[in-house]
Amino acid sequence: MTAAALLVVLAGIAAVRAGWGGRRRVAAAGWAAIVAGAGMLTTADGAWGLAVATVVVMMGALTMVLHAGWRSPPKVQRPLREAPAVALPRRASGLLRRGAVFLLVIPVGFAAAQWLAFGLQAFARTCGMGETDATVLTLFLQPLLWLAILTVQMTRARTMQMVAAPAMAALAGTLLWSAA
Secondary structure (H helix, E strand, C coil), X not given: XXXXXXXXHHHHHHHXXXXXXXXXXXXXXHHHHHHHHHHHHHHHHCHHHXXXXXXXXXXXXXXHHHHHHHHCCCCCCCCCCCXXXXXXXXXXXXXXXXXXXXXXXXXXXXXXXXXXXXXXXXXXXXXXXXXXXXXXXXXXXXXXXXXXHHXXXXXXCCCHHXXXXXXXXXXXXXXXXXXX
């Protein structure tokens, strides 16, 4: 039963690959075969069968992609028209600007996100959330808040504009903490 289900999964991968050329019905049939084979393995062996089906699907797909990459002709490389933008600055002011951006984004943004997460934790505990749940909320929100602050900062053109996001987050954290 296991071998037959694995063959169905592999046949499904081959059908999906054949459907890359624009034959949607073949690709849909391939996906249906993959789901059917994974369902057969899950029914027979539970989570272990699903894990085996997933690994076989990944290995088959990787093999197909590697084969397609190996057989495709190399692209013609054109010479660069301008120098890459990732060059080190030549002046001290440019180096200081990069250092300031790093400091604003990494430690300052992290600290602001942490402060806001602590403010949210204190406010959640005041609203009746248990200590453990509030701690989990803090651990979950801190990287998301830091990502949001970082995203806002990195979309600003000037260094001084990057100060607003962590400042607002720290202010919001302070207000939430004082409300608790």
